[in-house]
Amino acid sequence: QVQLQESGPGLVKPSQTLSLTCTVSGGSISSGSYYWSWIRQPAGKGLEWIGRIYTSGSTNYNPSLKSRVTISVDTSKNQFSLKLSSVTAADTAVYYCARDLWEYSSSYFDYWGQGTLVTVSS
C-alpha cells in the first residue's frame, strides 16, 4: 500500500519561500507510469492543482503559479518537494501531495497524503 506524507514548516512569513517535502513509502517513486503532484486547498474552498513531476525530472505547472513554483524529486530518498516563492496570505492552505497516475489521455490521483496546513503570516 503506497503512502505519502507531507512535511515542512507550518508557518511562513510573507515574501518568503514555502518549502514542503513529500515522502513516499510502500513503493518506489521511480516505478510505474506515475507523476507526483502537489495540490492545495484554502480553508473552505476547492482544490487547486499546483504542479507535478516525473521521476525523469520532467515537470508541469499550473500556469497561474508557474512563475513561483519549483518541484523537484530525490529518487534516492523516495521524496519529491515543492518550493513556492514570494508567498502572500493568499497562499495559506492545506497542501497535499498525491500520486498522479497517467495513462494515455487520462490522469488522476489515486493516493493522497493527509495534507499539511501552511499559514502565511508575519
Added chain:
Amino acid sequence: SYVLTQPPSVSVAPGQTARITCGGNNIGSKSVHWYQQKPGQAPVLVVYDDSDRPSGIPERFSGSNSGNTATLTISRVEAGDEADYYCQVWDSSSDHIFGTGTKVTVL
C-alpha cells in the same frame, strides 16, 4: 482555460439516489474522475475514467459522461456519504482541472 462547473450543494434522503453533475465544454470527450472529501480529511478517489471504481469503493458509486455533462450517481445513499465531491479532468493544454465542488447533505 477549461472550466468545470458543479452545483454547490445537493440534498438527499437516506436510501435515495444522489446525482452530482460536472459541466464542461465537450466534457464527454475527456476522462472524468471523482473524489470524495470528508471534513478534515484528504480527498479519496471514488470513480476514475468516467465510470470505473477503485478497489474498495462500493458499487453504489457510479459515473457517466456524455456531451457537456458528467454525472456521479450515489445510489442508496447513507449518512456516511455526506461529504464534498469534486470532479477532475486532465487536459493536454490545461493539465489538471478540478470542478468547483459539491456538498452532499444527507437529510
